[in-house]
Amino acid sequence: MSAEAAAQLIPNGCTVGMSGFTGAGYPKAVPKALASRIEKLNEVGERFKINIWTGASTAPELDGELAKVDGINMRLPFQSDPICRAKINDGTMDYIDIHLSEVSQYAWSGFLGKMNIALVEVSGILEDGRLIPSSAIGNNKTWLEQADHIILEVNSGQSSGLEGMHDVYYGTALPPNRKPIMITNPTDRIGEKYLQCDLSKVIAVVETNAPDRNSPFSAPDEVSHRIAGHILDFFKREIEIGRLPPELLPIQSGVGNIPNAVLEGLDAGPFRNLTGFTEVIQDGMLKMLKSGTMTAVSSTAFSLSPAAMQELNDNIDFYRERIILRQQDISNHPELIRRLGVIAMNGLIEADIYGNVNSTHIMGSRMMNGIGGSGDFARNGYLSIFVTPSTAKNGTISAIVPMVSHVDHTEHDVKVVVTEYGLADLRGLSPRQRALKIINNCAHPDFRPRLLDYFERACASGRGMHTPHLLGEALSWHQRYEETGKM
Numbered sequence: 001m002s003a004e005a006a007a008q009l010i011p012n013g014c015t016v017g018m019s020g021f022t023g024a025g026y027p028k029a030v031p032k033a034l035a036s037r038i039e040k041l042n043e044v045g046e047r048f049k050i051n052i053w054t055g056a057s058t059a060p061e062l063d064g065e066l067a068k069v070d071g072i073n074m075r076l077p078f079q080s081d082p083i084c085r086a087k088i089n090d091g092t093m094d095y096i097d098i099h100l101s102e103v104s105q106y107a108w109s110g111f112l113g114k115m116n117i118a119l120v121e122v123s124g125i126l127e128d129g130r131l132i133p134s135s136a137i138g139n140n141k142t143w144l145e146q147a148d149h150i151i152l153e154v155n156s157g158q159s160s161g162l163e164g165m166h167d168v169y170y171g172t173a174l175p176p177n178r179k180p181i182m183i184t185n186p187t188d189r190i191g192e193k194y195l196q197c198d199l200s201k202v203i204a205v206v207e208t209n210a211p212d213r214n215s216p217f218s219a220p221d222e223v224s225h226r227i228a229g230h231i232l233d234f235f236k237r238e239i240e241i242g243r244l245p246p247e248l249l250p251i252q253s254g255v256g257n258i259p260n261a262v263l264e265g266l267d268a269g270p271f272r273n274l275t276g277f278t279e280v281i282q283d284g285m286l287k288m289l290k291s292g293t294m295t296a297v298s299s300t301a302f303s304l305s306p307a308a309m310q311e312l313n314d315n316i317d318f319y320r321e322r323i324i325l326r327q328q329d330i331s332n333h334p335e336l337i338r339r340l341g342v343i344a345m346n347g348l349i350e351a352d353i354y355g356n357v358n359s360t361h362i363m364g365s366r367m368m369n370g371i372g373g374s375g376d377f378a379r380n381g382y383l384s385i386f387v388t389p390s391t392a393k394n395g396t397i398s399a400i401v402p403m404v405s406h407v408d409h410t411e412h413d414v415k416v417v418v419t420e421y422g423l424a425d426l427r428g429l430s431p432r433q434r435a436l437k438i439i440n441n442c443a444h445p446d447f448r449p450r451l452l453d454y455f456e457r458a459c460a461s462g463r464g465m466h467t468p469h470l471l472g473e474a475l476s477w478h479q480r481y482e483e484t485g486k487m
């Protein structure tokens, strides 16, 4: 049926589980049609809102369109849409930011309430009704199982060569019935190539032909190159002293220009036979597979530039041999991340002198995107690396602060912090040792003397010498920024 007819089947106030993960595999027609329907209702003074659960971020056609017409009551988990962000921060949209690995468990356990409709993009439907997943699996397995009704968008714009790339695992259970997940190598396949689907629940099938939101990457800048250089030197040293094998350990890399620069650096360096155990495959990993630097990647989604998407589609048989897409409760599973010893590399908004990291909140209160999978990987990884430019907003903000204004990753999870000025390896250091390392290696020289001054005065106060702080001053840098526009 048409997207407009399918959108009519979504009732006011219901909860819809939508596909989509970092701009891949999201439904492209029905959310837009629903937004037009809501806009018309708004014009005659009627309110219409739904709750939306996804895999992770989607695209303007979904989050943007529905947020613009105030059609979202509650949204979870990760998002990165500017209109959505504005609605969350002006208090008109509720947002629940949870670890991506945990979303399906929350849904299965009933913590989130009932899911009424699953709206899922697939790349095809088999004659027996099983579904060929699209460019992201995300939470689709759970949504199809949990929802009362199912709307499918069949996107012929997705490569037919995606068929066979997926591994959907049907062995998950809730405690106390859980069994070990038998993945001991990123390349292990433990599931099925297709999503199962109860056809009696399908109320609409809509055909689309549209690309994912494939945003181009800007070429890595000088800061990204310097950060990548510090990480590559660190890896080489760790190999030399025998703390990492020559082929490293499976890599997780967040999205963005800095992680992409690190991947490019790895590709240009002496590293061979690397693997990836990650949630998003971006351009850098595709290049590493092509060059042979990397042999295989496990993920739940792609997040590619248009050029890289073309490369994937043109050589899909090559990539299908080397890429496995899994549901996100497996791609991000703490058990697997710990067992495989993943090297996690993610961005941050600010870190404090003791190594606590804020990945989500601007000045303590305003949501940027969300924790995404960074917590799944950072807490359970063998190495948890956080990368950031040393300043933000033209040097008015220091990324290293006395105390973070919000904590996503605690000092206990954060192993390494890197800026363009250097790398702080925090492993085996006490809080006061960590403070000196972070200030001296990572802080911007303009802010370094003031950070040292804060630290020294906190130590001189003589109270609470394990993690010295001046409580009246700890958040004064943020306060000053709010008042004057400069930290």
Ligand code: 0RQ
Pocket (backbone or CB within 6 Å): 022, 056, 057, 078, 100, 253, 254, 255, 256, 257, 258, 279, 280, 346, 347, 348, 349, 350, 359, 360, 362, 363, 368, 369, 370, 371, 372, 373, 374, 389, 392, 393, 397, 398, 399
């Ligand atoms: O805003 O472009 O308007 O200037 O934040 O910052 O430096 O471009 O870095 O794009 O890598 O994003 C933590 C947000 C970093 C991201 C975060 C402003 C800065 C800019 C972006 P402007 P950069 P990135 C994989 C794993 C959590 C989820 C995660 C993120 C904008 O990495 O969302 O890791 N991480 N998931 O100016 C005020 C500061 C600031 C600041 C940066 N201290 N104060 N503004 N900015 N620092 C993916 C998934 O999980 C799905």
